[in-house]
Amino acid sequence: MRAWQLVIVVNLALALGAGGGYLYWGRQAEQLALDLKAARAAPPRAEREWKNVAGVVRGVMPDVGVLVLSHSDMQGYMRPMTMGFKAASPDIIKGLQVGDAVHFTARGSPPRVLITQLEKTAP
Numbered sequence: 588m589r590a591w592q593l594v595i596v597v598n599l600a601l602a603l604g605a606g607g608g609y610l611y612w613g614r615q616a617e618q619l620a621l622d623l624k625a626a627r628a629a630p631p632r633a634e635r636e637w638k639n640v641a642g643v644v645r646g647v648m649p650d651v652g653v654l655v656l657s658h659s660d661m662q663g664y665m666r667p668m669t670m671g672f673k674a675a676s677p678d679i680i681k682g683l684q685v686g687d688a689v690h691f692t693a694r695g696s697p698p699r700v701l702i703t704q705l706e707k708t709a710p
Contacts, residue, residue, distance in 0.1 A: 636694040637661045641708075644687040645669055649680050654702060656689070664697055675701040683707075 588596075646655030648671075657669040672693065674680050679702055683689070692704040 675703045
């Protein structure tokens with residue numbers, strides 16, 4: 588195969604790959620826009636409550652009323668993970684330190700979920 592033929596084949600392969608990728612990306616962007624529109628049009632979710640959820644304090648931010656917890660499964664909402672929760676009252680956060688084991692009650696309509704009760708447990 589001559590050099591000019593190789594250059595043509597490589598350029599053709601690059602053009603097909605880039606064009607196919609661009610078309611695929613366009614379809615994905617269009618689908619995401621449709622999903623977002625459907626989510627915005629959906630009725631709000633009903634308020635729910637998750638009781639006696641085990642967790643460990645990973646961070647306390649009293650100035651913004653947020654508590655970062657590693658928590659167990661919250662049935663029907665989320666798998667175990669580490670995330671921040673807003674406290675329903677500043678009193679809930681008082682006296683907590685990083686590493687404290689806790690059980691808490693969370694209430695709300697996802698993604699707006701607040702911690703309404705919290706108690707320290709033995710480590």
